[in-house]
Amino acid sequence: MVTIPIRVSEELAERLAPVQEYLDQIIELGLQHWQGLPETDLTPRQRIERLLRDTGLIVPLDPAIARRYTSVSRQRQPAVHAGGKPASQIIIEQRGIS
Numbered sequence: 001m002v003t004i005p006i007r008v009s010e011e012l013a014e015r016l017a018p019v020q021e022y023l024d025q026i027i028e029l030g031l032q033h034w035q036g037l038p039e040t041d042l043t044p045r046q047r048i049e050r051l052l053r054d055t056g057l058i059v060p061l062d063p064a065i066a067r068r069y070t071s072v073s074r075q076r077q078p079a080v081h082a083g084g085k086p087a088s089q090i091i092i093e094q095r096g097i098s
Contacts, residue, residue: 029055 008016016023033051042050052058 019026030051033054036054049058053060
């Protein structure tokens with residue numbers, strides 16, 4: 001095994017301290033991902049999302065579900081009208097019994 005000294009900011013060192021026993025795995029995964037990236041201009045967020053997706057930590061959203069929540073023409077369903085006494089009246093009656 002080889003030791004490679006690197007310089008990191010104090011903030012990064014604090015974030016890495018809890019996972020220091022896994023640093024070799026983290027670096028290897030990061031390097032594999034970095035080498036596999038196409039030469040496109042990805043934002044940092046897109047890079048992180050791709051990394052998480054490639055490692056299986058997140059899954060892409062089903063297009064049918066995405067359409068359901070992004071459609072502008074969503075209509076509200078009519079209210080369901082149930083028969084019987086209102087719940088407030090039932091509660092008041094039960095309180096009077098005890």
